Amino acid sequence: MVLMRAVRVGVGVVVAAGAVVGCGSTAGPGGGTAAASASGSAGPCGVAPTAAPAGWVREPVRIVAVSADCLEYEVTNRGSEPADVAVLFGWSGSGGRLSVDPSVTQRALAPGASVRGRVQLTGGPVEPDRPVGGVPTGPVRPDPLVSVAPSSSGPSGAARPAPGVKVVRVRSVPTAEAPSEGGACPASGVRVYADRGDAAMGLRVVGLHLENCGTGDLVLDGFPQVEVLDEAHAAVPGVRTLEGGxxxxxxxxxxxxxxxxxxxxxxxxxxxxxxxxxxxxxxxxVNAPYARVRATPGAAPVMVTPELDLGTTGKLGVGAWVPVGP
Structure with a gap:
């Protein structure tokens, strides 16, 4: 069977007319958050609308402002533990269209903390985030989709129109269970992460990858333990995990x-x-975005995001661990 590489399709909202100027970031009075629905005065990425357009808010993320050059957003951790929050932006279906769907991930956002970040829409990198209200947070890290094609310039001295954008998807995992593909070795000494997967005619295959980055041997014997979770990280009832693809x-x-x-x-x-x-x-x-994976019984859990669209089958096949050669 030949499997086709899955493709992410873009989605995005029209901003208020007159969205101009460049990309910046400001806090509200006293270090608080400047509301997107405030006054309609010039903001860091253009003009803040008097009311948030449809699609600008998807909890716990909201778009603050958009110009032809950048998008500013705010993300809040409403949970009780540090979280890694991944956000996908996209085209709204009206107005100027994005050529690529930008996405960002906020690492280790503290409980109750809010942070603003910016996405450059002219091919530049994502700027480091700035905490709202003085709460320190980790950096906003771009993923490969962050850069988009530069916008064409309008007539001399004229403002370029801002693209129509919206928040397409938000995914959040506890930082303590976040998958790791690089950087410092987790305390467990084992990296576990999922790839983007393959799809063909309703069949889905997502790879689970493990690396022993510790100092001792790791013995694997059989299958990883997998628990299917909904958007609230609760176990999805009725789903059967079966041994073997x-x-x-x-x-x-x-x-x-x-x-x-x-x-x-x-x-x-x-x-x-x-x-x-x-x-x-x-x-x-059944549509369940998350899966909690344990490499072996009793191992530290890792929460991956395979975006499980199980239909009405109620079944998920889990392949046995197999070694990967050097």
Whole structure:
């Protein structure tokens, strides 16, 4: 079976006429947040509208202002523990169109903290974030989708129109369970993360990747433990996790039998999540963005975001861990 690479499709809102000037960031009086619905006066990325356009707010994120050059947003951690919050922006379907959907991730946002960040819409990098109200936070880190094609200049001296944008998707995971693809080795000594996956005719395959970045050997024996979670990080009832990708479909690369092997320091292993997006009238379809993964029983949990659209099948196949060669 040949699997096709899944493609993310852009989505985005028209800003108030007169959105001009460059990209900056300011706090409200006393270090508080300047509301997007405040006065309509010139803001850091153009003119703040008197009322937030449709799509500018998707909890816990809101767009503050947009110009032809940049987008300013604010994200708030309303939870009780530090969180990594990933935000995808996109085109609203009207007004000027974005050529690429920009996305950003705020790392280790403290409980109750709010922070503003900016996305350059002229090919520049995302600026470091600035805490709102003096609460220190980690940096806003761009992902590969952050840069977009430079806007064309209008007539001499004329303002270029701002694109229509909106908040498309927000995903948040506890920082203590965030997946790790690089940087400092987690306290567990093991990195676990998911890739972007493949899709073909309703069949989905997302890879789980493991790296032993610690100093001792890691023994794997069988399958990772996987729990399917909804947007509130609660377990989704009725979903069956089945051993082996062949429980869903053959030819996915997740058909290897379980085996016991050792992953030395620097070594790697992989597994896969396999499911079908098939729907019938038997029940409501299941859409669960998150999965909590434990490499072995008792291992530290890692929350990945495979965007599980299980349809009405209620089944998720989990491939056995297999070693990855050097």
């Amino acid at each position: 062949s429980a869903i479909a053959t030819g996915t690369g997740a058909d290897a039998p379980a085996s016991r092997f050792t992953v030395p320091p620097g070594g790697r292993a992989r597994s896969s999540l396999v499911w079908r997006n098939t729907n019938d009238a038997s029940s409501d379809p």
